[in-house]
Amino acid sequence: MTNHVIILPLIVNLLFSIILMFFWRNINFQKLFSVIGNAIGLGVAIYVFTHVYQNGTQVVEAGNWEAPFGIVFVGDMLAATLVLLTAISGLAVSIFSSISVINARLRFGYFSVFQFLLLGLNGAFLTGDIFNLYVWFEIIIISSFVLISIGGEKNQLEGAVKYFALNFFASMIFLTALGVLYGLAGTLNMADLAGKVQSIENRTLVDVCAVLFLVGFGIKSAIFPLYFWLPASYHTPPSAVSAIFAGLLTKVGVYALIRVFSMIFEIDVFLQNLLIGLGILTIFSGGIGALTHTNIRKVFSYLIICHIGFMIGGLGLFTKVALTGVVFYLIHDIIVKTNLFLIAGVIYRIKATTNMNKIGGLYANYPKLSLLMAIPLFSLVGVPPLSGFWPKLSLILASFSEAQYWYFGALIFGSFITLFIIARLWSKAFWKDQPEFKRERKFIYFYELRPFQKLQFIMPIMLLTFVSLYIGFGANHIQELSVRIAEEITNKDLYIKAVLNP
Amino acid sequence: MKTIILKTASNYLLPVLLLFSVFILLRGHYLPGGGFVGGLVAAIAFVLDAFANGLQNTKQVLKIHPGFFMPVGLAIAFLSAISPILFADLPLMTGLWAHEPVPVLGKIGSALFFDTGVYLVVIGAALTIIFTISESA
Numbered sequence A: 001m002t003n004h005v006i007i008l009p010l011i012v013n014l015l016f017s018i019i020l021m022f023f024w025r026n027i028n029f030q031k032l033f034s035v036i037g038n039a040i041g042l043g044v045a046i047y048v049f050t051h052v053y054q055n056g057t058q059v060v061e062a063g064n065w066e067a068p069f070g071i072v073f074v075g076d077m078l079a080a081t082l083v084l085l086t087a088i089s090g091l092a093v094s095i096f097s098s099i100s101v102i103n104a105r106l107r108f109g110y111f112s113v114f115q116f117l118l119l120g121l122n123g124a125f126l127t128g129d130i131f132n133l134y135v136w137f138e139i140i141i142i143s144s145f146v147l148i149s150i151g152g153e154k155n156q157l158e159g160a161v162k163y164f165a166l167n168f169f170a171s172m173i174f175l176t177a178l179g180v181l182y183g184l185a186g187t188l189n190m191a192d193l194a195g196k197v198q199s200i201e202n203r204t205l206v207d208v209c210a211v212l213f214l215v216g217f218g219i220k221s222a223i224f225p226l227y228f229w230l231p232a233s234y235h236t237p238p239s240a241v242s243a244i245f246a247g248l249l250t251k252v253g254v255y256a257l258i259r260v261f262s263m264i265f266e267i268d269v270f271l272q273n274l275l276i277g278l279g280i281l282t283i284f285s286g287g288i289g290a291l292t293h294t295n296i297r298k299v300f301s302y303l304i305i306c307h308i309g310f311m312i313g314g315l316g317l318f319t320k321v322a323l324t325g326v327v328f329y330l331i332h333d334i335i336v337k338t339n340l341f342l343i344a345g346v347i348y349r350i351k352a353t354t355n356m357n358k359i360g361g362l363y364a365n366y367p368k369l370s371l372l373m374a375i376p377l378f379s380l381v382g383v384p385p386l387s388g389f390w391p392k393l394s395l396i397l398a399s400f401s402e403a404q405y406w407y408f409g410a411l412i413f414g415s416f417i418t419l420f421i422i423a424r425l426w427s428k429a430f431w432k433d434q435p436e437f438k439r440e441r442k443f444i445y446f447y448e449l450r451p452f453q454k455l456q457f458i459m460p461i462m463l464l465t466f467v468s469l470y471i472g473f474g475a476n477h478i479q480e481l482s483v484r485i486a487e488e489i490t491n492k493d494l495y496i497k498a499v500l501n502p
Numbered sequence B: 001m002k003t004i005i006l007k008t009a010s011n012y013l014l015p016v017l018l019l020f021s022v023f024i025l026l027r028g029h030y031l032p033g034g035g036f037v038g039g040l041v042a043a044i045a046f047v048l049d050a051f052a053n054g055l056q057n058t059k060q061v062l063k064i065h066p067g068f069f070m071p072v073g074l075a076i077a078f079l080s081a082i083s084p085i086l087f088a089d090l091p092l093m094t095g096l097w098a099h100e101p102v103p104v105l106g107k108i109g110s111a112l113f114f115d116t117g118v119y120l121v122v123i124g125a126a127l128t129i130i131f132t133i134s135e136s137a
Helices: A005-022 A027-055 A077-100 A110-126 A130-149 A154-185 A190-197 A203-221 A229-233 A239-264 A269-291 A296-317 A320-351 A367-381 A389-401 A405-431 A451-473 A475-490 A493-500 B004-027 B035-053 B055-062 B066-088 B110-136
Strands: A058-061 A072-075
Touching: A005 A027, A005 A058, A005 A072, A005 A077, A005 A110, A005 B066, A027 A058, A027 A077, A027 A110, A058 A493, A072 A077, A072 A110, A072 A190, A072 A493, A077 A110, A077 A239, A077 A320, A077 A451, A077 A475, A110 A130, A110 A239, A130 A154, A130 A239, A154 A190, A154 A203, A154 A229, A190 A239, A190 A493, A203 A239, A203 A269, A229 A296, A239 A296, A239 A320, A239 A475, A269 A296, A269 A405, A296 A320, A296 A389, A296 A405, A320 A367, A320 A389, A320 A451, A320 A475, A367 A405, A367 A451, A389 A405, A389 A451, A389 A475, A451 A475, B004 B035, B004 B110, B035 B055, B035 B110, B055 B110, B066 B110
Parallel strands: none
Antiparallel strands: A058 A072
16 A cells, blocks of 8 residues: 555646646636635645654655666655645635735636645655655746736746746756766765765865855855845735745745755854854845835835844754744744735735835724734744744744854844844834825725625634744744644654655 | 748648657657747747748637647646546656557657657747747837
């Protein structure tokens, strides 16, 4: 009896994207089936997660070719967790898209491409072959090009070109690194590489290769000198699109960095200093960038960069405590960042702008909604019982015990600057009185919507907020899970054994 | 480009090229060729027809929108990829083969259906792109 469980998420995504393609012109059908597909996807992801949680790492050999020769799909705890998070964000964004994205955009196969994007993400998390990882990355970026440029507004295309150019460049570097690695080791299976790379004599070339991977994934995950495409493009597409990008696209880069630097390359002193240094600079540049902007979506874009720095630095430390923090932060960040951009979408629907200076009085007009929005905002800051607090605790603990005081300082700085930015946002958008309000014609405001349409806007935010609250208040479960994942990351023999000796 | 020579020739070339594309699709399993190349050849057949007789005429020959080939092809490829899970309890994308060879076609397996899916997707994608460009130009 072969066990197919871990490829089920891929099958569901692909199946629904094909079904949606058949009904290219029927938008109402697409809306309904996209949400149904993502709901089924969530169910399947929960099943995969519990299956892996109970039975340990699962391996599927595609085409029945044995491990180092064929392509394998490996569902370890990290992959299963990320698949689950992808499914949660996917469902939320799917519901949100069905109301917030205008029909003229949906007519170009929006939902079908959206399912392809989720397929690419799930594939990237589940694959055990590094060239196959590249292929999934291609699926992700091609889908994201379509999503970011559907609509064809001028500033949107400007953002899309920047996004396209840099991501393509990153893929090229990734492919070059793959070529070098294959030339050195003669294999592309990650478990096989883990054993073979250590015995290569030409260490200089191995280091060069490691840095090439770092640059390639670094561009994709927006770390320090290579982040500028992100704030230039993420505020241009519809909020639903930026939400899924913010939640998952940069995180898949972080995931790839974690995989590559735990499985294939060992983090030596040079790489450690490099990663921690980059982490610190990323935190600073993201934090300071966020200070200088007043467009809410731009501020959130810079905050993504700032918090990527937390994870990169933590990966550089590479102790069990630090990795626990990184994994916990990843779990918390995917949910919260998706939610933030959905919130920005709702604020835009209420006020027809996302410029902080031009809006105000949200709390006076929508007290319940504002309180709902407060939860993810303050989870991001890391106010103690909420979800952002616990991973920072692990990261700070690890940085202190490893005597990395610069990183420690950067973590504190990053947390304070996030607090400052969110407090500024809160006081400007929610507490300040509404400045002179000019009604836009031809814009459907939030209060004009029917109750069901309002629910479609609010429900995804409620779903993600609920998950955030669970991460915060059920932190012991998530901490337990993160410790288990960190153990799997540091002890790569388990992964290798699962893949090569089934 | 409306010369009488091209027009007359294209009437004969369309079926010949389509037949050739199917030949390339079928020989692809052990020899150079396959779904992708075959699909491109088939797409070229229709593009040549569109050059000679005009886009409207080719659309009438095709009868359906070329974009429709894409989901059909994807569905065929998808079914052939999951067929080992459904029928034989083998991992995804394992090749299933018929025991007896079929005349003309040779040995038939799930790989052939996968290739057919690719063939249709390539026709659909290439024709959609070219038709859209030539309509807007």
